[in-house]
Amino acid sequence: MLGNFSYKNATKLYFGDDSLKYLNDELPKYGKNVQLIYGGGSVKRNGVYDAVMQILKANGKTVVEDAGVMPNPTAEKLREGVRIARENNVDLLLAVGGGSCCDYAKAVSVSVHCDDDPWDKYFIRFEEPDCEIVPVGCILTMAGTGSEMNAGSVITNHEQKLKIGHVFGEEVMPKFSILNPTFTLSLPKRQMVAGIYDIFNHICEQYFSGEDDNTSDYIAEALMKSVIHSSLIAVEDPQDYEARSNIMWSATWALNTLISRGKTTDWMVHMLGQAVGAITDATHGMTLAAVSLPYYRFIMPYGVKKFARFAVEVWGVDPTGKTDTQTAEEGLAAMEAWMKKIGTAMDLSELGVTEDMIEAIADATIILDGGYKALTRDDVVSVLKASL
Amino acid sequence: MLGNFSYKNATKLYFGDDSLKYLNDELPKYGKNVQLIYGGGSVKRNGVYDAVMQILKANGKTVVEDAGVMPNPTAEKLREGVRIARENNVDLLLAVGGGSCCDYAKAVSVSVHCDDDPWDKYFIRFEEPDCEIVPVGCILTMAGTGSEMNAGSVITNHEQKLKIGHVFGEEVMPKFSILNPTFTLSLPKRQMVAGIYDIFNHICEQYFSGEDDNTSDYIAEALMKSVIHSSLIAVEDPQDYEARSNIMWSATWALNTLISRGKTTDWMVHMLGQAVGAITDATHGMTLAAVSLPYYRFIMPYGVKKFARFAVEVWGVDPTGKTDTQTAEEGLAAMEAWMKKIGTAMDLSELGVTEDMIEAIADATIILDGGYKALTRDDVVSVLKASL
Numbered sequence: 001m002l003g004n005f006s007y008k009n010a011t012k013l014y015f016g017d018d019s020l021k022y023l024n025d026e027l028p029k030y031g032k033n034v035q036l037i038y039g040g041g042s043v044k045r046n047g048v049y050d051a052v053m054q055i056l057k058a059n060g061k062t063v064v065e066d067a068g069v070m071p072n073p074t075a076e077k078l079r080e081g082v083r084i085a086r087e088n089n090v091d092l093l094l095a096v097g098g099g100s101c102c103d104y105a106k107a108v109s110v111s112v113h114c115d116d117d118p119w120d121k122y123f124i125r126f127e128e129p130d131c132e133i134v135p136v137g138c139i140l141t142m143a144g145t146g147s148e149m150n151a152g153s154v155i156t157n158h159e160q161k162l163k164i165g166h167v168f169g170e171e172v173m174p175k176f177s178i179l180n181p182t183f184t185l186s187l188p189k190r191q192m193v194a195g196i197y198d199i200f201n202h203i204c205e206q207y208f209s210g211e212d213d214n215t216s217d218y219i220a221e222a223l224m225k226s227v228i229h230s231s232l233i234a235v236e237d238p239q240d241y242e243a244r245s246n247i248m249w250s251a252t253w254a255l256n257t258l259i260s261r262g263k264t265t266d267w268m269v270h271m272l273g274q275a276v277g278a279i280t281d282a283t284h285g286m287t288l289a290a291v292s293l294p295y296y297r298f299i300m301p302y303g304v305k306k307f308a309r310f311a312v313e314v315w316g317v318d319p320t321g322k323t324d325t326q327t328a329e330e331g332l333a334a335m336e337a338w339m340k341k342i343g344t345a346m347d348l349s350e351l352g353v354t355e356d357m358i359e360a361i362a363d364a365t366i367i368l369d370g371g372y373k374a375l376t377r378d379d380v381v382s383v384l385k386a387s388l
Numbered sequence: 389m390l391g392n393f394s395y396k397n398a399t400k401l402y403f404g405d406d407s408l409k410y411l412n413d414e415l416p417k418y419g420k421n422v423q424l425i426y427g428g429g430s431v432k433r434n435g436v437y438d439a440v441m442q443i444l445k446a447n448g449k450t451v452v453e454d455a456g457v458m459p460n461p462t463a464e465k466l467r468e469g470v471r472i473a474r475e476n477n478v479d480l481l482l483a484v485g486g487g488s489c490c491d492y493a494k495a496v497s498v499s500v501h502c503d504d505d506p507w508d509k510y511f512i513r514f515e516e517p518d519c520e521i522v523p524v525g526c527i528l529t530m531a532g533t534g535s536e537m538n539a540g541s542v543i544t545n546h547e548q549k550l551k552i553g554h555v556f557g558e559e560v561m562p563k564f565s566i567l568n569p570t571f572t573l574s575l576p577k578r579q580m581v582a583g584i585y586d587i588f589n590h591i592c593e594q595y596f597s598g599e600d601d602n603t604s605d606y607i608a609e610a611l612m613k614s615v616i617h618s619s620l621i622a623v624e625d626p627q628d629y630e631a632r633s634n635i636m637w638s639a640t641w642a643l644n645t646l647i648s649r650g651k652t653t654d655w656m657v658h659m660l661g662q663a664v665g666a667i668t669d670a671t672h673g674m675t676l677a678a679v680s681l682p683y684y685r686f687i688m689p690y691g692v693k694k695f696a697r698f699a700v701e702v703w704g705v706d707p708t709g710k711t712d713t714q715t716a717e718e719g720l721a722a723m724e725a726w727m728k729k730i731g732t733a734m735d736l737s738e739l740g741v742t743e744d745m746i747e748a749i750a751d752a753t754i755i756l757d758g759g760y761k762a763l764t765r766d767d768v769v770s771v772l773k774a775s776l
Binding site for chain 1: 406
């Protein structure tokens with residue numbers, strides 16, 4: 001049943017190996033002061049920083065730097081970004097990097113003109129912005145989160161051992177995003193693979209819920225097949241532009257609200273993975289990979305028809321003469337083989353998780369109930385233990 | 389190869405059986421004078437007109453009526469609509485109907501504040517709007533054209549025997565569209581089927597061109613499969629809300645620019661069908677259906693790999709032990725069987741075309757070259773003759 005919904009996504013995208021030049025079309029729309037947000041310096045090594053800076057200067061912008069956004073951006077860093085924006089009367093937040101930088105920019109954007117502490121307001125109390133929002137633009141250097149065309153933001157609080165995402169309203173979406181697949185080519189292979197699994201799991205989270213025949217489910221399967229196809233090429237040759245560009249485009253559509261329209265959604269793999277991230281600071285995509293198979297094998301009996309459909313439509317399993325459960329199990333086995341082939345983390349031990357950390361991770365896990373089975377805390381612990 | 393492109397689609401959609409109420413959220417954004425655009429009166433019979441009028445009145449709007457938009461809106465009618473808008477200082481063009489009304493509203497929107505004749509300016513000289521554009525909203529009562537979320541407009545000139553579409557820029561897209569699947573339930577079955585084939589062909593036009601491995605191709609296949617699935621349910625029971633709602637949602641995504649991103653596109657079936665429409669005034673979707681199979685069988689050898697992929701991915705043809713040509717032929721045979729099952733027109737004779745009209749239709753056919761083979765005029769004639 002396709003439920004009732006609204007849809008609007010006004011982010012302007014520029015996609016391709018020449019797309020950075022369109023920054024010249026966007027900059028004149030905003031005021032003079034630009035906060036340039038980036039991470040640990042890879043954008044300096046690969047030349048993207050210089051290219052962006054040149055365009056900013058050519059457009060007469062005053063640039064204030066906001067460097068050092070970490071892979072899991074922290075509440076502390078967020079407060080610093082808000083301070084920088086306030087002190088410099090910033091007119092545009094320009095994130096140059098992966099999903100972490102985009103997520104962080106959005107969290108800053110809704111906090112600059114608000115008095116409350118941003119962590120408490122948006123990630124503990126889940127309030128909506130009630131103040132002016134500073135516009136955000138993204139120049140993406142890693143495919144994965146879909147943050148370039150959605151209103152989501154995930155922030156980590158190490159003190160409180162929490163990693164929490166807030167999906168804001170459409171007014172928080174980036175005004176524009178520049179997607180140049182060549183910017184992703186210098187990424188270390190493990191980061192590329194983490195991004196690929198993040199994309200795949202975003203689709204799974206929206207697919208493994210509700211009934212079977214929605215247009216959204218068909219589109220989800222298409223995106224999964226495209227990601228699988230291109231990932232196998234990209235792990236053989238990370239410089240394959242076609243594969244990397246299709247991965248980048250799939251990432252955007254995997255999480256820009258389209259494939260969740262009219263459906264319930266799950267998101268428990270993200271809740272588990274984010275809890276692992278809160279305790280270990282491990283790479284997001286790899287935390288998802290490490291818990292996915294134990295989680296899906298646990299919930300499969302409660303959504304067996306969808307898992308059987310997944311096996312047939314996404315993995316090409318022949319269902320002839322098999323029960324739905326057998327077909328579904330073959331699908332998950334095919335998914336496991338693919339994950340091994342592309343080189344995702346296959347368990348939590350690889351990420352440094354030990355048995356004595358399980359209770360703390362379970363404590364940090366937010367339990368949602370949109371999937372085929374609402375987990376109990378005991379279920380969370382047993383999925384985590386099975387993931388070790 | 390995923391080519392370079394930009395993408396923005398800011399139309400706000402309200403989807404579902406309760407979606408009309410959101411007209412109350414949109415109306416306050418616009419001025420007092422609303423031009424209410426509709427067709428032959430079916431919206432009066434099914435109650436949609438009254439429901440819309442009540443909301444307009446409750447929001448204090450002054451309504452000026454613009455009724456009688458025909459299935460193939462004419463240049464003459466367009467000039468009348470422009471006159472109505474000018475005389476009444478219209479602030480919002482509100483189309484209540486199918487794609488014809490939405491297309492027409494967009495053509496009016498770019499013409500109200502321009503001095504030139506709209507037919508000559510936009511459909512003969514293909515100029516872009518250089519004057520203020522009046523905002524458009526759509527309340528959709530028929531699934532098919534995708535006009536509710538794109539910038540396309542097709543206008544017919546009977547005098548000149550031409551039916552021409554112009555795809556404008558993103559600023560011409562409707563500001564909002566209300567998609568209530570229950571509004572489509574009172575449509576005559578033949579109109580529903582024409583709409584379904586229109587959707588399917590929109591996808592084909594963007595799919596049968598270029599190489600194979602783009603994310604866009606995967607999404608196109610997903611939309612085709614969803615349309616086929618739901619169409620078979622809808623022809624058995626046109627009152628099946630789930631099927632009709634998925635058809636409506638697929639229609640929007642079949643032609644809102646997404647699946648053409650990074651690809652070349654064909655559109656020759658539309659060029660042929662529109663020429664048939666210009667001469668006969670036959671229903672748009674049926675003109676497409678009548679020429680599709682002869683056209684695809686004609687071009688198949690030039691794009692055989694894609695047609696074989698179509699057969700396998702969309703129609704479930706088993707390619708084992710077959711040549712690509714054999715697989716492709718089986719796919720087109722499966723498509724033919726589906727068309728017969730849902731009840732599309734299967735040839736031009738059904739639409740009143742006789743052999744002596746072929747030359748005039750060929751004269752009215754605009755030849756594009758984005759598909760697997762650029763047709764010559766002789767090719768056009770032979771495809772049309774094969775369609776009789």
